[in-house]
Amino acid sequence: MTERWPAPPSSEAELLSRARSLAGRTLGEIAAQMHVTLPANLLRHKGVIGESIERALGASGGSRPEPDLPALGIEIKTIPVDANGKPRESTYLCVVPHGDQHSLSWRDSLVYRKLARVLWVPIESAHGVELKDRRVGQAILWSPTAEEEQQLRTDWEELMEQLALGQTDSVRGVQGTWLQIRPKAAHGRARTAGHDAEGAPTATLPRGFYLRATFTSRLLNRVCL
């Protein structure tokens, strides 16, 4: 099974080379070459595009809380864009941690480790276009600028402080300039371990960190300027 997929790329150059070979092709063509069948739509297969592209590029497709290519420290993100190249959705990063994160620094956080180096793979996903006919765009290998990192860090620290205060359930998606926290669960009744202001254990809705589309739109456009 695994033989039909490439081994992890050994360098950024090799990763970019593979990504370039995917650009302009449809998801149907790529799936056929990998001998996988695409579902009719994303309704019950929301992750199928991301998983397919990861495998095509040589990532394991696992669900470990670390970058997709651990040896290179690179995270692979497919991003649905409209005809103008504008992101149609926000980008999920990782789960919101629970427990004592008091001593965790920004640079040691999973949010930073995943954002330090990202291969963004745009997928032209106009509404109504069948999955197999959607095209892969030109991928870009990106790292946050100093300015971007500072703002992301500010968002992260403000949100983490609110979590540390036991106010997880009062966190709203409107918070954060570029980084936000939103629910990330199988359903509304899902619960995970949390804690209140006194540190006593509570059950809370699982949440995740997301990048706003306003942010990804800027970084995707940057290469065109």
Next chain:
DNA sequence: TTGTGATCATCT
């Protein structure tokens, strides 16, 4: 059960 892959669907 948790974390990853995300998009769906309702509200503003």
Next chain:
DNA sequence: AGATGATCACAA
């Protein structure tokens, strides 16, 4: 329309 909150599948 755009953003927020809700939801679906799968691997380990």
